[in-house]
Amino acid sequence: MLPIISGEQVKHLDQQYISAEGISSLDLMERAANAFVAWFTTTINPNIKQVYIFAGPGNNGGDGVAIARLLQERYYNVHLFYLQEVADCSADFKANYSRLPDKVLVTKFNEWNGIIAEHSVIIDGVFGVGINRPIEGVFQRLIQILNKATALKIAIDIPSGLPADQIAFGTVFRADHTVSFQFPKLSLLFPEHASFIGELHIMDIGISEETMDAFQVGRFYLRAKDIPSLHRSFHRFSHKGDYGKVLIIGGAKGKTGAINLSAHAALRTDSGLVHLAPYLEDPYLIQPIISELMLFQDDSKQNLNNFDAIAIGPGWGMGVDIAYYQSILARFQKPIVIDADGLNLLAANPDLIHKIPKNSVLTPHLKEFERLVGKSKDHLERMEKAKNFAIANGLILVLKGAHTLVTLPDGRQIFNSSGNQYMATAGSGDVLTGMIASFLGQGYSPEHAALCGVYHHGLAGELASKSKWRGMIASDIIEAIPRTFLELGIK
Numbered sequence: 249m250l251p252i253i254s255g256e257q258v259k260h261l262d263q264q265y266i267s268a269e270g271i272s273s274l275d276l277m278e279r280a281a282n283a284f285v286a287w288f289t290t291t292i293n294p295n296i297k298q299v300y301i302f303a304g305p306g307n308n309g310g311d312g313v314a315i316a317r318l319l320q321e322r323y324y325n326v327h328l329f330y331l332q333e334v335a336d337c338s339a340d341f342k343a344n345y346s347r348l349p350d351k352v353l354v355t356k357f358n359e360w361n362g363i364i365a366e367h368s369v370i371i372d373g374v375f376g377v378g379i380n381r382p383i384e385g386v387f388q389r390l391i392q393i394l395n396k397a398t399a400l401k402i403a404i405d406i407p408s409g410l411p412a413d414q415i416a417f418g419t420v421f422r423a424d425h426t427v428s429f430q431f432p433k434l435s436l437l438f439p440e441h442a443s444f445i446g447e448l449h450i451m452d453i454g455i456s457e458e459t460m461d462a463f464q465v466g467r468f469y470l471r472a473k474d475i476p477s478l479h480r481s482f483h484r485f486s487h488k489g490d491y492g493k494v495l496i497i498g499g500a501k502g503k504t505g506a507i508n509l510s511a512h513a514a515l516r517t518d519s520g521l522v523h524l525a526p527y528l529e530d531p532y533l534i535q536p537i538i539s540e541l542m543l544f545q546d547d548s549k550q551n552l553n554n555f556d557a558i559a560i561g562p563g564w565g566m567g568v569d570i571a572y573y574q575s576i577l578a579r580f581q582k583p584i585v586i587d588a589d590g591l592n593l594l595a596a597n598p599d600l601i602h603k604i605p606k607n608s609v610l611t612p613h614l615k616e617f618e619r620l621v622g623k624s625k626d627h628l629e630r631m632e633k634a635k636n637f638a639i640a641n642g643l644i645l646v647l648k649g650a651h652t653l654v655t656l657p658d659g660r661q662i663f664n665s666s667g668n669q670y671m672a673t674a675g676s677g678d679v680l681t682g683m684i685a686s687f688l689g690q691g692y693s694p695e696h697a698a699l700c701g702v703y704h705h706g707l708a709g710e711l712a713s714k715s716k717w718r719g720m721i722a723s724d725i726i727e728a729i730p731r732t733f734l735e736l737g738i739k
């Protein structure tokens with residue numbers, strides 16, 4: 249998994265990598281600029297009239313100057329603005345400045361008339377991870393002007409003004425796209441910053457995970473390439489039993505749809521056998537959504553140990569008898585998945601938390617998490633609370649949202665990269681619950697079940713949204729689950 253190192257560590261990363269690989273910092277800047285231009289030329293409408301690039305005094309500005317040259321070489325009309333006397337800029341900025349072709353129009357910012365032509369693009373290379381104080385004066389004026397412009401706005405590495413690891417303070421560039429190098433800076437993953445970042449793109453510039461691992465940050469970014477090695481392999485002689493027997497408990501009157509979604513998702517994730525236990529006097533009154541599902545009448549005395557995995561909570565309601573909840577925890581000693589009202593009931597009965605089998609997977613969204621541990625002033629504090637909760641209780645916490653955060657009982661925190669906004673639809677969390685339970689039932693470790701569940705779920709959302717777009721519903725995510733295995737090359 250890709251480590252997410254701090255802005256401060258980036259400087260050392262450069263030095264470490266540069267000395268280990270025998271390349272110069274200028275070479276690394278050239279790679280970054282090339283990666284940006286490769287993204288730009290394949291993503292941005294080529295019919296733009298003008299590219300405006302704004303370059304600050306440090307290496308983020310240096311990237312901007314290198315990008316100006318590379319775009320001009322690809323026949324774009326480029327107008328570069330610099331903010332500080334070139335003599336006072338970083339060494340790599342100066343080196344790139346001296347390589348600028350004549351065809352790039354260059355203007356000092358305070359001599360600019362402030363006009364931005366229609367159908368143009370703004371590239372922000374004012375500050376990167378080296379920002380160390382709030383933006384003022386000429387820099388603030390510039391960002392304010394750019395934020396008012398209607399042109400498409402792209403940030404190099406990080407929107408200027410956004411600190412790499414903290415919550416934003418003061419003026420920040422509002423990008424439509426952020427093209428970040430090598431790994432996402434931590435602050436690019438915070439919900440508070442959505443309106444500054446726009447769409448996030450991570451471009452590899454060839455620094456190895458081993459080089460980054462040396463920093464031991466304990467925070468990681470989960471990508472497609474991490475997933476295949478987490479999967480179990482099955483063979484031609486595998487039988488239904490190998491794929492696991494899963495039970496989904498929840499679904500009070502009027503809310504049985506939730507367990508149906510979880511159970512259907514578990515089947516599509518390859519579970520061998522899936523049972524539903526609705527919280528109804530007579531569970532046989534409901535009809536499972538698909539005929540492959542089976543009903544199970546649970547009471548506090550049934551033996552649950554025939555199941556390989558259990559998930560509790562979707563649609564359960566708050567009227568559940570706590571003695572029954574306790575009986576589930578007493579009758580099944582393997583890690584379980586707890587979602588929705590299973591979590592809300594824990595928040596209302598905190599003593600139950602100590603009875604949950606270790607390494608169980610809890611999947612709260614932000615509100616459910618708040619009910620469990622109280623309010624957080626921002627995502628940084630929330631991350632800290634997630635870490636404390638997971639360590640103190642020996643549980644895996646899947647904090648759902650954009651860039652779902654998985655916190656392991658040893659405190660490691662992993663941000664998911666898959667998924668999109670179209671997944672914010674009723675029942676998509678129930679789908680995730682069923683997927684994680686399915687992997688658990690197939691014999692995956694709880695850690696691998698949580699990571700595979702989260703990644704495949706996000707990817708299924710991406711695939712389904714290609715045809716359903718804003719109209720996507722949770723069942724579409726379920727139908728796309730099989731394609732996620734194909735996409736990732738998993739047999």
Ligand SMILES: NC(=O)C1=CN([C@@H]2O[C@H](COP(=O)(O)OP(=O)(O)OC[C@H]3O[C@@H](n4cnc5c(N)ncnc54)[C@H](OP(=O)(O)O)[C@@H]3O)[C@@H](O)[C@H]2O)[C@@H](O)CC1
Binds near residue numbers: 374
């Ligand atoms: N590592 C990598 O993977 C790669 C990194 N690369 C790139 O390097 C970027 C980091 O560059 P960086 O370290 O030079 O910092 P950067 O953000 O340009 O700013 C520092 C300058 O700004 C100044 N300054 C700060 N705050 C200020 C304020 N509020 N108001 C005014 N001035 C302020 C500060 O001045 P000082 O504090 O000395 O007064 C200094 O001059 C990184 O984001 C990426 O784009 C790629 O090229 C290659 C691969």
Ligand SMILES: Nc1ncnc2c1ncn2[C@@H]1O[C@H](COP(=O)(O)OP(=O)(O)O)[C@@H](O)[C@H]1O
Binds near residue numbers: 666
């Ligand atoms: N903007 C987003 N980007 C990526 N994933 C998202 C986004 N919004 C929601 N999701 C995912 O959709 C699911 C929603 O779950 P949840 O809030 O429990 O919904 P519900 O209760 O309706 O099932 C979570 O897995 C979450 O990570």
Ligand SMILES: [K+]
Binds near residue numbers: 372374376403
């Ligand atoms: K920037």
